[in-house]
Amino acid sequence: MICVLLVDDDQELTEMLSQYLAREGFEATAVHTGEEGEVEALSGRYSIVVLDVMLPQRSGIEVLRRIRAVSQVPVVLLTARGDNIDRITGLELGADDYVPKPSSPGELVARLRAIMRRVQPVGQPLTEVIKTGALVLWPGKRQALWSGVELGLTSTEFSLLEELARNAGQVVSKKDLSLNALGCPLTRYDRRIDVHISSIRQKLGPRLDTKAWIQSVRGLGYLLIAE
Amino acid sequence: MTRPSLLFWKLFLAFWLATTLTFLVGVGVLELSRFRPSDPHVEAILAAETGLLERVGVDAAGQLLTVWERPPDENIGVYDSNGHLILGSPVEQPTYERAVTSKEGLALSIRSTHAPGNVPGRPWHQIPLLIGTLMSALFSGYMAYYLAWPLAYLRRAMSDVAQGRFETRVKPAMGKRRDEIVDLAEDCDRMANQLKVLVQAQQHLLHDISHELRSPLTRMQAAIGLLRQDPARMEMLERIEHESERMDTLIEALLTLARLQGRPESIEREPVDIIELLTMIVEDAQFEAGIKGCRVHLQACPPFIACVSGELLYRCFENVIRNAVRYTRPDTTVLVSARINPDASRLAVAISDHGPGVDNDRLHSIFQPFERGAGDTSVGFGLGLAIAARAVQMHGGSIVARNESGGGLTVEVNLHNARSLHDITLA
Numbered sequence: 001m002i003c004v005l006l007v008d009d010d011q012e013l014t015e016m017l018s019q020y021l022a023r024e025g026f027e028a029t030a031v032h033t034g035e036e037g038e039v040e041a042l043s044g045r046y047s048i049v050v051l052d053v054m055l056p057q058r059s060g061i062e063v064l065r066r067i068r069a070v071s072q073v074p075v076v077l078l079t080a081r082g083d084n085i086d087r088i089t090g091l092e093l094g095a096d097d098y099v100p101k102p103s104s105p106g107e108l109v110a111r112l113r114a115i116m117r118r119v120q121p122v123g124q125p126l127t128e129v130i131k132t133g134a135l136v137l138w139p140g141k142r143q144a145l146w147s148g149v150e151l152g153l154t155s156t157e158f159s160l161l162e163e164l165a166r167n168a169g170q171v172v173s174k175k176d177l178s179l180n181a182l183g184c185p186l187t188r189y190d191r192r193i194d195v196h197i198s199s200i201r202q203k204l205g206p207r208l209d210t211k212a213w214i215q216s217v218r219g220l221g222y223l224l225i226a227e
Numbered sequence: 228m229t230r231p232s233l234l235f236w237k238l239f240l241a242f243w244l245a246t247t248l249t250f251l252v253g254v255g256v257l258e259l260s261r262f263r264p265s266d267p268h269v270e271a272i273l274a275a276e277t278g279l280l281e282r283v284g285v286d287a288a289g290q291l292l293t294v295w296e297r298p299p300d301e302n303i304g305v306y307d308s309n310g311h312l313i314l315g316s317p318v319e320q321p322t323y324e325r326a327v328t329s330k331e332g333l334a335l336s337i338r339s340t341h342a343p344g345n346v347p348g349r350p351w352h353q354i355p356l357l358i359g360t361l362m363s364a365l366f367s368g369y370m371a372y373y374l375a376w377p378l379a380y381l382r383r384a385m386s387d388v389a390q391g392r393f394e395t396r397v398k399p400a401m402g403k404r405r406d407e408i409v410d411l412a413e414d415c416d417r418m419a420n421q422l423k424v425l426v427q428a429q430q431h432l433l434h435d436i437s438h439e440l441r442s443p444l445t446r447m448q449a450a451i452g453l454l455r456q457d458p459a460r461m462e463m464l465e466r467i468e469h470e471s472e473r474m475d476t477l478i479e480a481l482l483t484l485a486r487l488q489g490r491p492e493s494i495e496r497e498p499v500d501i502i503e504l505l506t507m508i509v510e511d512a513q514f515e516a517g518i519k520g521c522r523v524h525l526q527a528c529p530p531f532i533a534c535v536s537g538e539l540l541y542r543c544f545e546n547v548i549r550n551a552v553r554y555t556r557p558d559t560t561v562l563v564s565a566r567i568n569p570d571a572s573r574l575a576v577a578i579s580d581h582g583p584g585v586d587n588d589r590l591h592s593i594f595q596p597f598e599r600g601a602g603d604t605s606v607g608f609g610l611g612l613a614i615a616a617r618a619v620q621m622h623g624g625s626i627v628a629r630n631e632s633g634g635g636l637t638v639e640v641n642l643h644n645a646r647s648l649h650d651i652t653l654a
Contacts, residue, residue: 010442016449016466023456054438080441102445105452 002116003045006030007037007063008052008078017050020105026112034058041067041075047119048112052078052101053086061089068094074115074155076108084191091195096156097182098192114183118159132168133227137161146204156182157200160193161224164214169226171217197222232382235375242367250359269341272303276337277327280305284330289314301341308334377401377408381415388415393423435597439477439608443470480610483542484596487617494621499537500530501574501642502565505544509563512548520557523548526564531574533644535622540642543618546611547578547638554582554636572643579637584630593628615640 004026006014014030021028029046031037034055041049041063049067053060064075077090077098087098096115099108119142130137134147142158144151153161159181164172174193178186182193197214204213207225215223272295279288285305292303292315305314305327313335321338329335380400387395396419397412447470454463486494509525516523551561559581566575585593592598594616597609615638619626624642631637 010446013442013446013449016446016453020449020452020456080438102441102448104448106455 001025001027002047002112004028004112005037005040005046005049007034007041007049007055007060008032009055010052017105017108021109021112024109026109034060034063038063038066041073042071046073048074048076048115050076050078050099050108050112051095053083053090054080061086061093064090064093064095068154072152072154074119076111076115088191088195091192092199094154094157094199096154110184115155117183118181119155130162130165132165132224135161135165135224137165151203153200153203157196157203160196161200164222164224168224171220171223173221175221177221193222232375232379234378235371238371238374239367242370243364246363246367247360250363251356254356254359269301269303269339273323273325273337273339276303276305277325280327280329280335280337282330285314285333285335288329292316301339303337303339306336306338308336374408377404377412381408381412384419385415388419388422391426393419393426395419432596436481439597440474443473443477446470477608477610480608480614483614484610484617487539487614487621491621491623494536494539496534496536498532499535499540500532501535501540501576502527502530504537504541505563505565505576508541508545508548511545512552512561515549516552516555516561519552519555521552521555522560523552524560524562526562528565528567531565531567531571531642531644533574533622533642535642536618539618539621543615543640544576544578546615547640550611551578551580551582551636551638555580556582574642574644575639576642577637577639579631579635581635584634584636585628587630590628590630594626612638 002025004021006017006021006028008014008017008030009032011030011032014028014032018028018030029040031040035058037049037051037055037060038058040046041051051060051063055063060077064077067073067075072094074096075094077087077095078101079086079090079098080101090098097111099111128139130139136145137143137158139162142155144153144158144161151161160177163177163181175186177193178184178190186193194216197216201212201214207213211225213225215225217223272291276288276291279291288305292305295303297303297316302316302318304312304316304318307313318338318340321340323339323342324336326334326336377400381397384395384397396416398409398416401409401412447467450463450466450470453460454467505525506527509523512523548561548563555561561581562577562579564577564579566577567573568575589598594612596613598613616626619640619642622642624640626638626640628636628638
């Protein structure tokens with residue numbers, strides 16, 4: 001059973017979503033304020049958090065910022081359709097994905113499943129190691145070391161870096177990244193990958209020649225420089 | 228300034244033409260006063276004198292000058308080759324001089340103080356003329372620039388504003404200048420600021436509206452999802468119906484609000500007894516209050532007839548009274564008291580509940596659209612009081628909210644019995 005935390009001030013909605021998620025094999029708990037949401041999300045009881053951006057008093061973005069300060073628990077944002085600023089800010093702050101409001105609960109479940117597949121990969125031996133340059137990845141443990149230092153990646157960032165590391169030195173198209181790392185096909189005007197990559201770049205830091213470790217190849221995709 | 232404006236050239240040409248013409252006319256008058264028209268008298272005398280000298284001799288010519296009745300300021304003299312006067316009167320400053328050889332063979336010259344016409348006077352002085360024209364061009368250029376520059380700047384600023392850059396400010400660019408153009412610039416700045424506030428309010432409102440419409444839509448999506456999962460859950464259909472009704476109510480309220488954004492002249496008015504109106508609303512509200520175990524009590528007064536839109540005021544009082552019923556504690560009374568002032572020109576309706584009241588800093592903002600009680604997400608949209616406030620303002624009245632010392636909120640509506648639109652605009 002996957003435990004989901006719903007943070008949304010709309011009580012009728014969370015009640016219906018809880019029922020829906022229950023039938024899809026999730027166990028959902030709902031809270032209705034940002035403060036409660038933050039406390040619950042950090043309690044360690046939940047595998048994934050669904051966070052509404054438009055919360056009264058403490059906004060969802062602020063709650064996300066506070067969660068990310070201490071925890072890498074996967075977070076899916078519920079944002080208003082068309083509110084791109086919320087989306088980009090959310091992704092930059094380390095949200096794993098977003099679901100526009102209004103959209104069907106089926107869409108939400110699909111996104112949750114995609115993230116859970118990444119976090120709990122089935123059939124991957126815990127001992128598998130990917131090494132390229134200073135980077136060491138253990139996909140089974142979702143652990144990433146960079147020159148021996150833990151990178152602190154979110155699950156989405158880990159999946160993207162894993163995909164790039166498996167093909168180190170080669171260009172991986174955004175289409176493949178979206179399918180293999182995010183678990184959904186690339187849509188038009190989709191900025192998710194770019195935002196996540198920019199976040200990973202910051203965590204890796206610059207190379208000696210001041211270039212980034214992950215290069216963007218215009219029109220093609222991204223490339224992790226192999227040493 | 229990138230390129231001199233059309234106005235600059237017009238002003239420049241106008242000033243230049245005006246100053247140059249004035250200058251030229253002045254010079255012309257001066258020249259004309261110096262110029263004597265051709266004098267037939269002098270001309271005839273000079274011709275005769277010359278003829279006599281050439282054909283008859285010095286004596287005859289001398290006799291002519293002696294018998295000539297000369298005007299006091301006209302002198303004609305005949306000088307010999309040594310410059311000695313031999314005939315006539317002395318001419319100090321000749322404007323006419325002609326060499327003649329007399330019958331006797333003497334080389335003489337006839338001098339006259341007055342020219343016989345067609346004789347070029349002193350040449351016009353071209354240098355001062357040129358300087359004058361140039362100076363006037365400089366002056367005109369400066370004046371035209373002084374007037375046209377701020378206008379050109381103002382124009383560009385306005386086109387900036389028209390393109391939505393409301394932070395454009397003109398006044399600072401005007402420097403220390405003080406005149407009507409600067410006043411205009413100030414007005415433009417004020418207008419830009421007002422536009423900015425209005426546009427922001429509109430965007431805010433639009434944002435709120437879309438959020439409010441999205442919430443029922445999201446719940447509908449969730450209900451549809453549940454129905455898909457389990458087609459037996461027919462109660463979800465009711466839920467969808469309920470949400471669509473909510474959206475309809477919201478749209479209705481928004482349209483009312485939009486109608487109330489117009490000018491006071493735009494609503495239809497008729498004489499309405501407001502006390503009768505209140506009685507009707509209170510009766511309707513009794514039912515709703517009864518469910519909660521509350522009462523609504525009306526302290527009425529004699530009829531107060533005013534020329535108003537009955538429908539809008541009905542909505543206004545209904546919203547305020549139903550709001551009071553919603554927030555008042557169970558088993559309390561909502562008091563609606565109407566008072567008319569001594570000269571019967573104004574009506575004050577106070578609606579008091581026994582609810583939690585509102586924070587003092589929100590007493591004004593509760594009349595803004597989409598402002599509603601904290602933690603109050605399920606009931607209403609926060610449009611009721613906004614509609615009430617706009618409706619009262621459209622009738623030239625006022626609406627205020629205050630917390631009562633004993634707890635509870637009082638909303639007071641003040642109206643006057645304007646019988647015509649004229650009274651409303653006066654109020």
